[in-house]
Amino acid sequence: xxxxxxxxxxxxFLETGKIPVGxxxxxxxxxxxxxxxxxxxxxxxxxxxxxxxGLKGIWCSPHSDLFDPLSLNKEIEEMMDKYPxxxxxxxxxxxxxxxxxxxxxxxxxxxxxxFKTLPDYYRTxxxxxxxxxxxxxxxxxxxxxxxxxxxxxxxxDVDDMKKIADRYPNIQxxxxxxxxxxxxxxxxxxxxxxxxxxxxCDIHRHSGIVAKMVNAVGSEKVLFGTDLxxxxxxYCLGSVLYAAITDEDRDNIFxxxxxxxxxxxxx
Amino acid sequence: xxLIDMSATIGYGTVNKSxxxxxNYPVYEKVKQAKNSSELLEEMDFCGIDEAVTWHQAMYxxxxxxxxxxxxxxxxxxxxxLKGTIGxxxxxxxxxxxxxxxxxxxxxxxLVGVRAFPLQNRYFLDEVTMGDTLNYLAxxxxxxxxxxxxxxxxxxxxxxxxxALTVIxxxxxxxxxxxxxxxxxxxxxxxxxESSDYQVFLGIENFVNKMGSDKMLFGTNYPxxxxxxxxxxxxxxxxSEADKEKIAHENAERLFGNIKRRADR
Numbered sequence: 001x002x003x004x005x006x007x008x009x010x011x012x013f014l015e016t017g018k019i020p021v022g023x024x025x026x027x028x029x030x031x032x033x034x035x036x037x038x039x040x041x042x043x044x045x046x047x048x049x050x051x052x053x054g055l056k057g058i059w060c061s062p063h064s065d066l067f068d069p070l071s072l073n074k075e076i077e078e079m080m081d082k083y084p085x086x087x088x089x090x091x092x093x094x095x096x097x098x099x100x101x102x103x104x105x106x107x108x109x110x111x112x113x114x115f116k117t118l119p120d121y122y123r124t125x126x127x128x129x130x131x132x133x134x135x136x137x138x139x140x141x142x143x144x145x146x147x148x149x150x151x152x153x154x155x156x157d158v159d160d161m162k163k164i165a166d167r168y169p170n171i172q173x174x175x176x177x178x179x180x181x182x183x184x185x186x187x188x189x190x191x192x193x194x195x196x197x198x199x200x201c202d203i204h205r206h207s208g209i210v211a212k213m214v215n216a217v218g219s220e221k222v223l224f225g226t227d228l229x230x231x232x233x234x235y236c237l238g239s240v241l242y243a244a245i246t247d248e249d250r251d252n253i254f255x256x257x258x259x260x261x262x263x264x265x266x267x
Numbered sequence: 268x269x270l271i272d273m274s275a276t277i278g279y280g281t282v283n284k285s286x287x288x289x290x291n292y293p294v295y296e297k298v299k300q301a302k303n304s305s306e307l308l309e310e311m312d313f314c315g316i317d318e319a320v321t322w323h324q325a326m327y328x329x330x331x332x333x334x335x336x337x338x339x340x341x342x343x344x345x346x347x348x349l350k351g352t353i354g355x356x357x358x359x360x361x362x363x364x365x366x367x368x369x370x371x372x373x374x375x376x377x378l379v380g381v382r383a384f385p386l387q388n389r390y391f392l393d394e395v396t397m398g399d400t401l402n403y404l405a406x407x408x409x410x411x412x413x414x415x416x417x418x419x420x421x422x423x424x425x426x427x428x429x430x431a432l433t434v435i436x437x438x439x440x441x442x443x444x445x446x447x448x449x450x451x452x453x454x455x456x457x458x459x460x461e462s463s464d465y466q467v468f469l470g471i472e473n474f475v476n477k478m479g480s481d482k483m484l485f486g487t488n489y490p491x492x493x494x495x496x497x498x499x500x501x502x503x504x505x506x507s508e509a510d511k512e513k514i515a516h517e518n519a520e521r522l523f524g525n526i527k528r529r530a531d532r
């Protein structure tokens with residue numbers, strides 16, 4: 001049956017399997033990782049198939065760069081070299097090996113848009129001194145900082161993100177996953193702080209979440225994210241297409257917000 | 268394309284809402300729920316879903332007996348575009364689940380499945396505790412909904428001991444679980460998965476290529492998942508239209524048709 005949702009984008013999707021605009025996925029990884037079972041994960045094949053699905057760009061930090069302290073962002077730089085028009089990079093930073101990183105390297109490669117870190121996985125709270133040089137640099141240049149967040153975590157809860165936003169107001173802070181368990185507080189923070197963004201990654205799947213974010217904060221603060229290759233972009237696309245929001249909101253989520261963020265970077 | 272959602276929830280959760288992020292890892296988040304069948308149908312209309320198999324959240328959050336009672340008392344929960352399922356308990360301890368009575372309840376209300384929450388209600392889905400009931404379900408071809416929320420090992424054990432049982436895997440979280448799912452689908456002819464959280468990148472295409480399209484059923488597990496995500500993932504999957512039709516509704520219709528009713532005996 002035809003949905004009562006009157007989105008023209010949804011109508012076009014149901015007719016052709018595609019929407020008329022390209023999507024920028026601001027939360028992706030690439031390649032294999034423990035725990036989950038993925039069928040396509042090597043970056044070349046993943047990028048090829050993601051383009052077929054209508055992605056026009058990805059912001060990425062591969063698993064190897066996040067979990068192998070010896071990788072030191074080799075993989076993302078290889079990807080950015082190979083796909084300069086499609087891949088923008090997060091410089092992955094593990095504070096347990098802070099001495100190994102030259103965070104200024106983020107300036108050397110044109111493809112970097114900022115940093116990614118996973119305090120929960122690194123068992124290192126966000127106010128640890130080892131993060132601060134990176135945060136200061138990101139603040140100076142209005143870089144993007146994607147932090148894994150989870151409600152009631154002792155390392156990357158909503159309150160921790162508020163500390164970053166208070167101390168470093170120019171960082172364009174993306175709350176990875178929007179702190180599940182405390183989404184309402186994430187929404188309040190994104191509303192209060194002009195440089196704090198909500199991330200749809202994972203959390204979009206639940207009933208009513210996309211409309212809740214958009215109605216509470218405005219679609220200008222909501223970003224499309226999938227953890228690709230963990231999850232299919234079509235699933236997140238469906239969460240957005242079938243939500244009770246407007247096609248103008250969808251434009252913001254699909255590509256306009258990421259374009260605005262990129263323009264603000266002073267690299 | 269006709270869509271039959273094989274698992275949608277009516278009612279409000281005690282905690283709005285305990286969601287399996289991946290097995291043994293719940294997330295508690297406030298989601299949009301359907302208070303009653305009208306609200307569920309409204310959401311289905313908005314998202315273009317034709318029919319749904321439902322249950323009531325109170326079967327899990329309050330008790331199987333209470334949930335079944337309020338669910339069955341309102342026929343709109345399981346008639347028209349909606350079809351019904353109830354929770355089950357061991358007949359040895361709970362008289363309402365004696366086979367004769369259970370069978371009558373199922374057929375008089377044209378129910379299309381039952382659900383078991385063994386850990387929540389402190390029993391085992393084994394020969395000693397549930398042998399008669401599980402053999403009855405297998406004989407009747409009545410689907411049993413199970414979630415690995417209680418552990419994957421229990422599901423493997425049930426299938427090992429009752430290989431003819433029709434089981435629909437639901438509420439399994441979003442991590443890719445094919446290392447569990449594929450052996451069950453391949454090993455047992457009546458093992459199915461509903462697609463609500465089957466969102467691994469290109470997963471449906473991979474499932475169909477490796478396992479065929481007969482063992483997957485479209486589902487949303489609403490409101491744990493929204494209805495749009497699973498719909499778009501299936502509709503855009505690079506599989507044949509014939510495979511898509513099977514997953515969208517034909518497999519479900521075949522399962523409904525296989526159920527042996529009292530009138531048929």
